[in-house]
Amino acid sequence: MTEESEARILLVDDEEMVLTALRSFLQLETPYEVVTHTSPLDALESVNGQPIDVVIADFMMPEMDGVTFLKEVRDRRPEATRILLTGYADKENAIRAINEAGLYYYLEKPWDNEKLQVIVRNGVERAALFRELDARASELESAHDDLDGIRKRLIKALL
Amino acid sequence: MSDQDRGSLQQLMAGLAHELNTPLGAIQSNRDVLNRAVARISDILADGVVDDEEIEHVRSLAQTISEVIEIDQVAVDVIAQLVASVRNCWRPDEHEKRCVDLHRGIDSTLLLLRHELKNRIKVEKEYGKLPPVFCYPGQTNQVFMNLLLNASQAIEGEGKITIRTYEKDGHAAVEISDTGSGIESDSIDRIFDSGFTTKGTRSGMGLGLRICREIIERQGGAIEVESTVGKGSSFRVTLPLGGCEEVAGDL
Incomplete structure (x- = not known):
């Protein structure tokens, strides 16, 4: 399970100014490590290499739209909490996409920092719970395998 | 103005509002960050004693402040460009x-x-x-x-x-x-x-x-x-x- 202070947030927006604004705030008010990318393709590559707790991606990006990007992230990092950042004109499309892609939340531009902080904190907790659940499920699975082994040995011994 | 013209204008306006929202969002968030950073510095200075750890903290706050100010300038430039474009495309210069x-x-x-x-x-x-x-x-x-x-x-x-x-x-x-x-x-x-x-x-x-x-x-x-x-x-x-x-x- 990830310690809260070790959680990693990935921000993806083709606008550098949005990235800097979000990063400045998160670094000031949260203990998380913040990674930023202007290119969704580069961001996907980085996701392969390191665990991620929360991903915030812009909806309108030239290389790849935010929803497609977040779907790709889900395939690589199912535990990551995925959040879409949307602008004024794409709200309808965004909401439809959120339902389709099963996103955790969407944040509208201009965003409120207090709200952002709460969403990100909850997102980090959610990712941690996901990992814990995953770990417990694996434990359960291996316990089941052990039991199965014992059962087979017992049967063999008794026959 | 026909319905068609109006539809197109609405579409353009929606696009423009969207484009303005990006720099606006950054500026709004940055203002909040600046307020918070200044409040932190005031807190550090409140007791009149500044230790090494606090100096390091103030340094990093100063770094944040200067980054945010720089981005505000970029955002303001983008807004100015958009406004200039609107003026260029809808200027009352028919004659x-x-x-x-x-x-x-x-x-x-x-x-x-x-x-x-x-x-x-x-x-x-x-x-x-x-x-x-x-x-x-x-x-x-x-x-x-x-x-x-x-x-x-x-x-x-x-x-x-x-x-x-x-x-x-x-x-x-x-x-x-x-x-x-x-x-x-x-x-x-x-x-x-x-x-x-x-x-x-x-x-x-x-x-x-x-x-x-x-x-x-x-x-x-x-x-x-x-x-x-x-x-x-x-x-x-x-x-x-x-x-x-x-x-x-x-x-």
């Missing part, structure tokens, strides 16, 4: 011809259409060397806006718009080509007719091609079209050169 740089006008128009184009259409600019053109700047820009909007709407899904400019036979030429659906040969003679459209009412365009032609012809120019179904269309606007010995202003 006065001026010497202008057509490229700047096209760039302004592209900035306003950015939201419309951004995700799916690649714009390739092949600008040649063009001397200043003596024309009605606002109206001429509206024609470019219109042709670009049409081009974008002719492209379903992803595609490319190429803008080529050059000087030929004493005229400035602007060619706007798209990789869209193209125009049927039995329609192509009628596209400059009043009220002709191959689209539904929802994707209405700004002025209509008839008015575009009027605007260009009134200035001694011409507008022509070539199109292949399934391959795309190309509109060429030509305007006569001459009458501009002084430095060109903004279109």
Whole structure:
């Protein structure tokens, strides 16, 4: 399970100014490590290499739209909490996409920092719970395998 | 104003609002960050004693503050550019011809259409060397806006718009080509007719091609079209050169 202070947030927006604004705030008010990318393709590559707790991606990006990007992230990092950042004109499309892609939340531009902080904190907790659940499920699975082994040995011994 | 014109204007306005929201969002968030950072510094200084750890903290806050201020400048520049583009494309200059740089006008128009184009259409600019053109700047820009909007709407899904400019036979030429659906040969003679459209009412365009032609012809120019179904269309606007010995202003 990830310690809260070790959680990693990935921000993806083709606008550098949005990235800097979000990063400045998160670094000031949260203990998380913040990674930023202007290119969704580069961001996907980085996701392969390191665990991620929360991903915030812009909806309108030239290389790849935010929803497609977040779907790709889900395939690589199912535990990551995925959040879409949307602008004024794409709200309808965004909401439809959120339902389709099963996103955790969407944040509208201009965003409120207090709200952002709460969403990100909850997102980090959610990712941690996901990992814990995953770990417990694996434990359960291996316990089941052990039991199965014992059962087979017992049967063999008794026959 | 027809329903079509209104629909298109609404679309442009929605796109513009979206484009303004990006820098606005950054500035708004940055103001909050600045307030928080200043409050932290005040807290550190409140007891009149500053230890090494606090000095380090203030240093990192100063770093944040200067980054945020720098980004605010970028954001303000973007807003200023957008506002200038709006002025260039809807200026009340109907009665006065001026010497202008057509490229700047096209760039302004592209900035306003950015939201419309951004995700799916690649714009390739092949600008040649063009001397200043003596024309009605606002109206001429509206024609470019219109042709670009049409081009974008002719492209379903992803595609490319190429803008080529050059000087030929004493005229400035602007060619706007798209990789869209193209125009049927039995329609192509009628596209400059009043009220002709191959689209539904929802994707209405700004002025209509008839008015575009009027605007260009009134200035001694011409507008022509070539199109292949399934391959795309190309509109060429030509305007006569001459009458501009002084430095060109903004279109």
